[in-house]
Amino acid sequence: MGRLVGRLWVGFTLSLISFISYSSQIFIIWPWYGRTLSIPLLKLLVPFNILVGMIFWNYIWTVRTDPGTVPKGWKPDLRSSEGYEVKKLTGAPRYCRTCERYKPPRSHHCRQCKKCVLRMDHHCPWVNNCVGHFNYGHFLRFLFFVDVACSYHFIMISMRAWHAMNASGFWQGPSTSELVFLILNYAACTPVLLLVGGFSLYHFYCLASNQTTIEGWEKDKVATLVRRGKIRDIKFPYHLGVRRNIRAVLGERAWLWCWPQPMRGSGLNFPVADGTGKWEEFHRDRSRMGDYNGSRHRAHEWSSTDADVDESGTNGGRGGSRLRSVEGGDLV
Structure with missing residues (x-):
């Protein structure tokens, strides 16, 4: 029963990420740009989809990586x-x-x-796994990309809402389906941005203080x-200084901190x-x-x-x- 519940949590999390990521593009942004592929549309959506891809990648790493056992x-x-x-x-x-x-x-x-x-x-039901030595870096990257992608998403759909409120003609306003998905996306994205954002701030503090x-x-x-x-x-x-603390979790090279990489050390002893x-x-x-x-x-x-x-x-x-x-x- 416990394994089933854990998998349901993972399925729900993946579904929520997918809904926020793709419903906004298919039912809000795509109609707004006239359902025509264009350079401005690509400039808007390509960075967003890169962020979404990093969310999925780091989430899967967090779920699949053994946190470490004795x-x-x-x-x-x-x-x-x-x-x-x-x-x-x-x-x-x-x-x-x-x-x-x-x-x-x-x-x-x-x-x-x-x-x-x-x-x-801690044990995280959202990833159906413990967050420990070997997957803590993946977990932090997952939180980071959720924060950035949700912020991008919020700004993106707000641009559409602002354009709709200032539309000069009926044809420039959102359709019924666009309006429904605008409301649903705000309802889904805003709590995630606030809750995960606050949770992330605490864990970034833990990262900086090595606790x-x-x-x-x-x-x-x-x-x-x-x-x-x-x-x-x-x-x-265990507080070795902010820079050493971050390197101990995310790696020595700062330019690779956002890239998934294996955790250093055995997890059996710490400086x-x-x-x-x-x-x-x-x-x-x-x-x-x-x-x-x-x-x-x-x-x-x-x-x-x-x-x-x-x-x-x-x-x-x-x-x-x-x-x-x-x-x-x-x-x-």
């Missing part, structure tokens, strides 16, 4: 200088009792996908506790900024606050669960984690 048999390297997350109570590496695998940093278990997802951001949606919730809660004076201020460890105190201070301070751990679990319970248990299967505590250094001691 390799079978993977274990954190205790000798490595790369950080790994541990449970606050036992100091043991995080372990998912559902998947029966260790959990790398920034990974979470998705109940819908029934697996631990690398650098999990996931789940980590954003954590940061918000920590900021609240800092304001209340319950913990000291903690700097987010951290110098002098941030790493996750150790961040989670050590938050672990003192029981209300924070409970709120955090409830906040993303809809998409993930931190089943952090020992390899033997006994519960070793949820949520809190820290980084250990190459010597095995806590990073300060």
Whole structure:
């Protein structure tokens, strides 16, 4: 049943994109230009169709790309200088009792996908997939092209509406079918532009700050506790600078950022900024606050669960984690 519902979501999304993209051209713009192929018509529609093509391309990549799962048999390297997350109570590496695998940093278990997802951001029903390490770049490009194409579409049909309102003769006004599709296109495009536009702004902020949606919730809660004076201020460890953050997701070459390309890295470890105190201070301070751990679990319970248990299967505590250094001691 779940797979069927997921496919229905994808089918609905593709249908909505197709309706907005092609009904406007066939029933509004084509009649407006006298149903005759011309240079002005091509100048108007060719860029729009390129944008639509990029929407479909990046959407399919987002749907079809595995966001990344923990390799079978993977274990954190205790000798490595790369950080790994541990449970606050036992100091043991995080372990998912559902998947029966260790959990790398920034990974979470998705109940819908029934697996631990690398650098999990959220589970998106619109793509019937988790958005994680290997498809986050495709997801961002999809949002970007939806924003640009919807803006182009809105301006394009508004030009037709403006021309109709200022028509000097009856023959220049829209027909009944044109008027109906103008209304339908406004009704379909405007909510998409507003909702996806707002959603995109948040994710572009996440891109610039190198944080996931789940980590954003954590940061918000920590900021609240800092304001209340319950913990000291903690700097987010994965913020490497805006330029490096963007390159980590969209690639090294800026001129290819809008072009679909594979994600770099394994998703099992991530560089951290110098002098941030790493996750150790961040989670050590938050672990003192029981209300924070409970709120955090409830906040993303809809998409993930931190089943952090020992390899033997006994519960070793949820949520809190820290980084250990190459010597095995806590990073300060």
